Amino acid sequence: MxxxxxxxxxxxxxxxxxxxxxxxxxxxxxxxLTINSDILSSLPDDDPVASLYKEIGTQFGGNDMGMIVLETDNVFKAEVLQHIKQITDSLKYTDGVSTVTSLTNILDIKSSEWGIEIGKLVDEYNLPNKQAQLDSLKNYVFSKEMYKGAIVSEDGTATVVMFTLLPDADKQAVAKEIKSKIENLNLPEKLYFGGLPMMMNDISDLILADIVWLLPIVFVIIALILLLSFxxxxxxxxxxxxxxxxxxxxxxxxxxxxxxxxxxxxxxxxxxxxxxxxxxxxxxxxxxxxxxxxxxxxxxxxxxxxxxxxxxxxxxxxxxxxxxxxxxxxxxxxxxxxxxxxxxxxxxxxxxxxxxxxxxxxxxxxxKIETDQAERGNILTHKILQPLVNLLFKHPKYSLTAWGIILGLSISGMFFIKTSVNMADYFKKDNPTRVSEDVMQKKFGGSLPVFVVFEGDMQSPEVLKMMIKTEHFMKEDPNIDMTQSVADLVEQMNDAMGEGKMIPDDKAKIEQLWFLLDGQDVMTQLVSEDLDKGIIQSRFASVDSKNIDEFTSKMNKFIQENNSENIKIELTGMPSVYVKLNDSLIQSQFSSLILALVMVLLIVGLMLRSISKGVYATIPIIATIMILFGFMGITGIPLDIATVLVGSIALGIGIDYSIHIITGFNFHLKETGDAEKAIEKTILSSGKAVIINVISVAAGFLILIFSQIVPLQNFGILVAISMFGSGIGALTLLPIILILANRKRKIVANNH
Amino acid sequence: MKIQTVVLTALIVAGSLFSANAQDASTILKKMDDVMYSPKDMTGKNKIILIDKNGKQEIREATIQQKGTDKRIFRFTAPASQSGIAVLSLPNDVMYLYLPAFGKERRIATSAKNQNFAGTDFSYDDMESVLFSVKYTPKFVKTEGNVYVLELTPIGSKSDYSKVMVQVNKTDYYPELMEYYDKGNTKVKVAKYTFKKIGDYWNASEIEMTDLKKNHKTKMQMSDVKYDTGLTDDDFTVRKLKQ
Structure with a gap:
């Protein structure tokens, strides 16, 4: 060296x-450097659930769907309709927007005794403005399942404008433009922006804001701490x-x-x-x-x-x-x-x-200020480290007991750890995206897309009937409000032909009904071009993992029972992905921690040429990780995509303190030959670096409290706690272990 | 005195120029309408080729009978699954659809004219044979090579388009190109016309409509066209539709 x-x-x-x-x-x-706020792109391609979701979302445009919710006291007012039309038009004439569906432009198909009436729900060039017209519109909207709770909330106070983006559009740029355009309309109603394109735009803003704001603060804080210590x-x-x-x-x-x-x-x-x-x-x-x-x-x-x-x-x-x-x-x-x-x-x-x-x-x-420095002997050494050394040598058992109590508390806290995979939880409670998600959930049955994919001949009665059966089954779940599929449209057309709201048994009839559906905007969102694949689109209203779990397992059972040679059914969507993500959180926490622990143990043991010292070094860090999880359980900070990282990071950084103490101990032991003296020297010398290090690292991470993204806030707090835990562990628990191990060795040696 | 005369002359000249152009624009459009809608009746075969953004083609075939500008029967002959489906259009937005698998017809009222007709890139609006001079106010833009360029503004507010730019053949007055602009003033559709003379009439042997947003194309090709074969109103009834 x-x-x-x-x-x-x-x-x-x-x-x-x-x-x-x-x-x-x-x-x-x-x-x-570019920012990728597309969380979906982070789903692993080798996982069938995730890749199916990505594929379906892309093919049928569901992932590129944005929503604008307009909230007021009553949607059915002339001026409110006027505003909905304004939003609709404004979206329609935005580059990159493919389709727009709203109360003022939605296609309405009525069947009557004499035939079929294909028209708009409201005439956008002649919006209803008389009370009688408005009342009749309201009654009609609430009488039809496809509108009620889907385009107007059941209490009539909110309506949603849905839009899809062109596949080759720059989604973030379009989302940004839409937001500013709509906000510039200065409408008196409350507006909420939702859906993945809008969410990604927000996330990307948050990421930028975090970088721009947090980094300089971290820099300054660490600089201050360094100035104080050096x-x-x-x-x-x-x-x-x-x-x-x-x-x-x-x-x-x-x-x-x-x-x-x-x-x-x-x-x-x-x-x-x-x-x-x-x-x-x-x-x-x-x-x-x-x-x-x-x-x-x-x-x-x-x-x-x-x-x-x-x-x-x-x-x-x-x-x-x-x-x-x-x-x-x-x-x-x-x-x-x-x-x-x-x-x-x-x-x-x-x-x-x-x-x-x-x-x-x-x-x-x-x-040359060394003498001066030594003179002041700095506060750290005299006020903290020296007393610490005294305490450790005089009362090792007390310190051990204190650790025992803390660890006991932590272990019991660990049982209360929760997990969170809901993306809306990643935003602060007052963040507009979070608020939008809450409104979507309250008024329109959530925004978590659910897709049931059917592979088979989309024009065969067998497949369409199975779709209808599946939709009925889904709607039994309290968290599914609406479902939409091509089978619904075929039923509707069959009704329009005067043969009742059902799927015809004759394939030729279905093929001819298709003539009426062909070319409608909604068709590309429901069936593939080759008519060999179709989906049921739905939304799941709850983000509670218990509800999601129940729903997916129930659905998977149903699908298993109904899969056949001619119909291959698969479930995907955010709930399915959440279930996977949730399972993987705990699994990956476990596997990455074990892996890190074993590797660290091996490396430290190897470098120190002593497995027992390797074990000693990891004890403070294991204790720290227990405290970490205990703290999460007690305070209710959930395990999520960011906090799942803390354990291994704490292990990787925290072990450093133990390593410094142990190498210091080895070095001084060689110098003095006396273990207790070596420990004292080590604590007094390396202890200073450890404390400065703990404080600067912890302070750096604590700055994340100011992050806009909730998991990162929690991440900062948890890493800081881990730093203190492992630092104090290395300065108290580890020396005690070394003292006790040495005393034992001495006793053993003396007895021989 | 002199100055006044000059100004006055200039005004008169400018005014007459302006009105001459305005006159020209509506004359040109009327002549175009004449070329497009002058036959008393027409029968023929229609081939509809749908081309998606990947270049994949889907072909439908139909026979067409038309009388005047407002009576028409489309009868599909291919593909097999749609064979026999027939659409009868009558004046005042009355339409009947016949589905042979059901053995019955239904009346269809479409107030949503911006919807596309049977999966093509033509909207019901585009398919309507209403005279252009009735639907639009023309403005002369320029002469360019072989064509007059007119800017058409919809009369009334019920159109999805803000304007249509038309190129009219200088010698024969048939349209060569129409460009449709939406209300955001973005070009959304382009129709390319190929006209051939059959007998006394000019016939649109191919219309290629491109939806620029969807990157989707429809070609309508006419063949076996016969004019003035003496079709009567009786050929355009519900009873006839079902045959």
Missing amino acids: EKLSRIIIKLKWIIVASVLALTIFFGYQTKF KSFRGVLLPLLTAGIAVIWTIGIMVVTGYELTIISNIIPVVLLAVGSAYTIHVLNSINQSKEKDRKQALIKALTYIIVPLILAAVTTAIGFVSFVFGAYLTMIKDFGIFTAVGTLIALLLSIFFVPALISAFSMYRK
Whole structure:
């Protein structure tokens, strides 16, 4: 290691220059970073449920459906109808919009004794304005199942305007334009925007706002903490510089390899700032404590001491991140894992190579204030660490008992952990998207799309009758308000031909009824062009995982019983995806934690050449993870796409503190030969770095409280808690274990 | 005095020029109507080719009988599943549909004229044989090569279009191209006409209608066209429809 340290110092100029060049290159690349707010694109292609949903949503346009809800005291008023028409027209003449369906332009098919009347529900060029007309419209709308609760809410206070986008449209740009256009109409009614295109537009705004607002705050906070702890310009500049460069490189690599920023990878810069600065902190701390007179010699010695624990710390942290790759369901979580791991390793390389090179190249050595510093002995050492050491040695049992009580509480809290996969929950309660979703759910039976896919001859009576049967079955569920399929339209047309509202038994009749349906806008949303596939479109009103579970299992049973040679039925839609996502949350939490734990144990054990020390190192972190889950259970913070990450991240970062304590212990044990003295020395020296590190990392993550995205807020709180847990664990629990293990060994040795 | 004369002359000249153009525009449109709607009656075969955005084609065939501008029977002959389906259009938006599998006809009232006719890119509005000079106010735009370009504005507010740009052949006055604009002033549909002279009349041997939003195309091709064979009102009754 000393050789390496010398080489680093020797090649200082080359290192500094190449870091500069790479930073300019990657910095330029970050200009091309794009945001991908499409959560659906993150569903894994190898999962049949998810890929079917993506395929169906794309083929039948359901995923590109947006909704505008207009809420007032009574929809059936002349001026309200006028406003609905304004919205409808405004949407119709927006580039990228394919179809618009609203109360003022919806096609109405009436069958009467003499024939069929195909017309508009209301005449958009001559909107009803007399009370009698309005009343009769109201009565008619409420008499028809396809309008009531579907286009006008059952209480008559809200109506929805639905629109689909052209497949090749820039969805976010169109959503943005629609929003500003409609808002500029300045209508007196309350308007809500919903549906995936609108939601994605919002998410993308939130991601941007988060980056723009949070990153500078994190920067400043970490800088302040560094200034307080190192009281030097160098102590602030170097950690932030390396972390900042690590962020730039990581984002640059993301761009070069063709990845986009998602709702999750959004926090990569925050994570890297917090984590990446830590390695430089340790390097600086090691240099500061070196008592060598010769500056260069001191640098080499400090570096030699710190390289191994640093590599250990970074590799274990990276493992924590990489562990998501194997457990996660959403691809965006895998991407997050990979790139934060990459960023962590970059930060490691920078703090080993770049920081010493920079110090040596620009003579950024510390000014001679060491005596002064030692004199003040800094508050941290005297007020916290020294008393801590005293406490630990005098009353190890007390400390253990305290830990025992906390862990006991946590374990009981763990039983109350909930999961949350509902996308609306990701927004704050007052966020417009969240409010829209709530309104959609209350007034129009929710916005969670449900599709039942039928493969077979869409013009055969057998298939159409099965569709009708399925729709009846679905509607028995209290959370299904309306269903729509081509079978409904065929029934309606058959009725119009005077043969009753049913599917004809004769295929020839169906084929001829089709003549009336062909070319209607709605047909492309219900059947494939080759007529070999059709769907029932529906919406699920509840986001409660118990209701969703019940519905999907009931449906899957029904489908199994009714699948036949001629009809292949499949269920998909958001509820099905949520069930998968929900199962995967717990599964991936478990698998990524176990994986990370085993890997960390192995690596730490190997590097320290002692499995028992590896086990000791993981004890504080296991305790921390228990506290973490206990806290989640007690406070009701759910396991979701972001908080599922905390366990492994806490493990990866938290283990660093234990590693620093144990390597310090080994080092000082060799020096003094006395275990208890070694521990005291370790706590007094490494303890400082650990505390600074805990505070700066925790503060960095705590900034996420100001995030616009709820899971990220929770993520910040939870990581901060984990940092304190593992830091305190490393400074109290670990030394106690080391003390007790040593005493035991001594006793065993003495007895022999 | 002199100046006044000049101004007055200029005004008169400009005014007459303007009115000459206005006159021209409606004359041109009337002549176009004459070319399109002058036969007393017509029979022929109609081939409807639907072309989707991937270039996939679907073909339907029908026979057409038409008398004047407002009586017409479409009788489908292919594909087999639609063979025998017939549509009778009578004046005042009265339509009857006959479905042979049901063995009965139904009257269809369509007030929604912007709906497409039987899966084609032609709306009921486009299929209507109402004279252009009745539906639109023309404005002369320019002469361009072989054609007059007119801008047609719908009379009354009940149209889905804000304007239609028409190119009329200078010598024979049949339309060559029509471009339909929606109320957002976006071009939404284009109709390309191919006319051939049959006997005394010009016949639209092919109309290719493209829906620019859906990227979907319909070609209507006429063949075996016969004019003035002496069809009577009795050929356009419900009873005839069912045969």
